[in-house]
Amino acid sequence: MKTTNVADRVTAAALDLFATQGYATTSVQQIVEAAGVTKGAMYHYFQSKDDLLFAVYDRMLALQKSHLDEIVAAGGPAEEVVRAVCVDVVETSIDFLPEGTVFFRSMHMLTEPRLKEVTRRRREYHDEFAALLRRGQDEGVFRADVPRSVLVAHFFSDVHYLSHWYSPQGPETKTEVAQQLTDLFLRSIRTTAP
Amino acid sequence: MKTTNVADRVTAAALDLFATQGYATTSVQQIVEAAGVTKGAMYHYFQSKDDLLFAVYDRMLALQKSHLDEIVAAGGPAEEVVRAVCVDVVETSIDFLPEGTVFFRSMHMLTEPRLKEVTRRRREYHDEFAALLRRGQDEGVFRADVPRSVLVAHFFSDVHYLSHWYSPQGPETKTEVAQQLTDLFLRSIRTTAP
DNA sequence: GAGGGCGTACCGTCTGGTCGGTTTGCGCGA
DNA sequence: TCGCGCAAACCGACCAGACGGTACGCCCTC
Numbered sequence: 001m002k003t004t005n006v007a008d009r010v011t012a013a014a015l016d017l018f019a020t021q022g023y024a025t026t027s028v029q030q031i032v033e034a035a036g037v038t039k040g041a042m043y044h045y046f047q048s049k050d051d052l053l054f055a056v057y058d059r060m061l062a063l064q065k066s067h068l069d070e071i072v073a074a075g076g077p078a079e080e081v082v083r084a085v086c087v088d089v090v091e092t093s094i095d096f097l098p099e100g101t102v103f104f105r106s107m108h109m110l111t112e113p114r115l116k117e118v119t120r121r122r123r124e125y126h127d128e129f130a131a132l133l134r135r136g137q138d139e140g141v142f143r144a145d146v147p148r149s150v151l152v153a154h155f156f157s158d159v160h161y162l163s164h165w166y167s168p169q170g171p172e173t174k175t176e177v178a179q180q181l182t183d184l185f186l187r188s189i190r191t192t193a194p
Numbered sequence: 195m196k197t198t199n200v201a202d203r204v205t206a207a208a209l210d211l212f213a214t215q216g217y218a219t220t221s222v223q224q225i226v227e228a229a230g231v232t233k234g235a236m237y238h239y240f241q242s243k244d245d246l247l248f249a250v251y252d253r254m255l256a257l258q259k260s261h262l263d264e265i266v267a268a269g270g271p272a273e274e275v276v277r278a279v280c281v282d283v284v285e286t287s288i289d290f291l292p293e294g295t296v297f298f299r300s301m302h303m304l305t306e307p308r309l310k311e312v313t314r315r316r317r318e319y320h321d322e323f324a325a326l327l328r329r330g331q332d333e334g335v336f337r338a339d340v341p342r343s344v345l346v347a348h349f350f351s352d353v354h355y356l357s358h359w360y361s362p363q364g365p366e367t368k369t370e371v372a373q374q375l376t377d378l379f380l381r382s383i384r385t386t387a388p
Numbered sequence: 389g390a391g392g393g394c395g396t397a398c399c400g401t402c403t404g405g406t407c408g409g410t411t412t413g414c415g416c417g418a
Numbered sequence: 419t420c421g422c423g424c425a426a427a428c429c430g431a432c433c434a435g436a437c438g439g440t441a442c443g444c445c446c447t448c
Contacts, residue, residue, distance in 0.1 A: 006427085022302055024219055025218055029402090039429085044426090049404065104299075109216055109218075146378065149359075149365075149366075156355065158348060161347060161355065164354065165343075187381060193387055200394090221438085222437080223437085231394090233439085389448105392447090393446085395444080397441090399441100400438105403435085406433075407430105407432090407433100410429075414424095415422105416422090418420090
């Protein structure tokens with residue numbers, strides 16, 4: 001109970017500071033002060049500052065991947081599966097907005113082995129989504145006159161950009177935004193009129 | 195000639211290093227070594243490391259804004275103007291891929307006054323584009339059932355994401371990608387079928 | 389000979405990380 | 419119930435070095 005408490009508080013403080021100040025400009029000292037622990041305690045649970053950053057990513061990647069797997073496993077027509085995936089990824093990205101901010105801003109600061117790991121897991125997600133699009137193309141519901149890689153990029157761009165403009169205090173709820181972005185995406189890749 | 199040479203070489207070296215290593219992890223020493231000048235020379239032309247980062251942004255923002263103004267000034271139906279803007283911004287973003295990488299990754303590391311300036315100029319671009327969409331909505335060619343802010347975000351997301359996936363060595367040329375992304379965007383926001 | 393472009397040496401500060409030691413929690417034999 | 423022992427949790431003073439930035443003076447050009 002106490003052990004998890006320390007590690008969790010450090011992780012939360014690190015996420016907060018990384019999101020507001022950036023990874024490189026946040027010192028380990030700041031993190032431990034914000035978390036109300038000492039440096040010794042922190043280095044007892046984490047190997048390095050780098051490890052803190054990876055912990056943030058690890059949690060988010062694992063969650064998104066498990067969501068994707070669930071939705072795909074549920075099955076259905078390609079278009080409906082893509083719709084469900086799209087709505088879900090937008091909503092969870094809004095739930096994890098600070099994580100997203102840190103992710104895209106500071107990913108390149110991970111050390112080699114961890115960067116490889118993160119890249120690998122992103123590619124997994126990426127490939128699984130591309131396979132869905134391919135199924136839709138085979139079924140004839142998604143257009144095939146644009147390279148699939150461009151369609152995939154077009155999809156991830158919205159998710160990526162969320163942390164740059166969306167605010168929970170803004171006029172739109174996450175459910176609305178998820179519906180709207182999903183609708184925009186599907187309309188652009190469908191062969192038939194909506 | 196010589197003066198510009200020094201400043202230019204420093205700017206180029208800084209851009210290159212910021213794009214590959216990140217702003218915070220690049221030291222002034224590295225920059226001046228890569229540029230083949232000394233720290234004294236560099237600090238003669240730039241006030242601070244922060245100034246170097248701003249110089250990168252300044253150039254890109256000025257260029258994109260002037261392009262936008264030109265295209266809007268040329269006039270035409272809203273849809274065609276938006277199409278031209280979209281194609282142009284994708285193409286110039288590809289021309290300035292390293293700048294884009296640095297921009298979105300390290301913008302938050304600018305000091306207060308310069309961050310304000312950059313934010314202001316981005317908003318200018320943003321507002322001008324939103325006005326175009328509004329015109330299209332008034333003309334009835336762009337859908338109005340989705341908040342304009344969401345449409346604008348949907349547009350900028352593609353531009354933003356380019357530096358994360360596009361490679362000049364990849365299979366698609368910048369012209370093709372510009373056409374494809376523009377097509378996807380327009381199709382999603384049009385009221386009528388293509 | 390004056391002044392601006394530039395080189396050199398240096399400064400104070402802060403960094404991520406370490407390490408020897410102390411405290412805490414807990415199973416267990418009596 | 420107590421006390422023992424021991425591992426895990428935790429502390430915080432302490433590195434070595436790198437950082438951004440500056441002071442000052444040389445030299446070349448006009």
